[in-house]
Amino acid sequence: MGEADPVVHIDETGRRAGAPTSGMRREEAVATDSTWGGLVHTDPGMVSGWHHHGDYESVIYVMTGRLRMESGPGGTNVSEAGPGDFLFVPRGSVHRESNPFDVGGTAVVVRSGRGAPVVNVEGPA
Numbered sequence: 001m002g003e004a005d006p007v008v009h010i011d012e013t014g015r016r017a018g019a020p021t022s023g024m025r026r027e028e029a030v031a032t033d034s035t036w037g038g039l040v041h042t043d044p045g046m047v048s049g050w051h052h053h054g055d056y057e058s059v060i061y062v063m064t065g066r067l068r069m070e071s072g073p074g075g076t077n078v079s080e081a082g083p084g085d086f087l088f089v090p091r092g093s094v095h096r097e098s099n100p101f102d103v104g105g106t107a108v109v110v111r112s113g114r115g116a117p118v119v120n121v122e123g124p125a
Contacts, residue, residue: 015039019118023048024097026109026118036111042067042099050075050096050123056113058089065105071095075124094124 010029018026018038023046030037036056042048042065060067062081069079071093081087089095091113099105111117 019116021049021051021118021120031117034112034114036109036117038109040097040107040109042097042105042107044099044102044104047098048096049120050094051118051120052092052094053089053111053117054113054115054119055091056111056115056117057091058109058111060087060089061085061108062087063106063108065099065103066101067105067107068098068100069095070098071124073125094121 015027015029015038018028018040020026023042025041027039027041028036029039040060060081062083062085064083066080066082067087069081069087069089071077071079071089075096079087
């Protein structure tokens with residue numbers, strides 16, 4: 001890739017299913033050796049499986065609905081985000097998303113790092 005490489009446009013028909021984690025649906029728009037970008041959709045009442053993103057850092061921007069994140073020892077650190085909010089997930093942070101509300105949600109996710117972008121696990125330490 002260099003200065004002469006063109007900008008790539010990806011419309012909704014160019015997105016594909018992302019790596020699965022129970023309870024959520026990912027749409028992958030960009031996947032390179034060091035970047036992952038796409039959407040995540042959460043249905044009302046869903047709770048995802050526990051997972052982490054290996055060596056990737058993730059930035060999440062909530063577009064619609066609300067998103068609850070559990071992380072830390074025993075999942076005791078809880079954050080809730082709504083439209084216009086950002087969440088940052090550090091490398092290797094075991095977490096799960098949930099949507100305990102009555103409306104679905106959509107978030108934009110961008111990851112930077114290397115390796116597998118999703119690693120499903122049994123739960124946090």
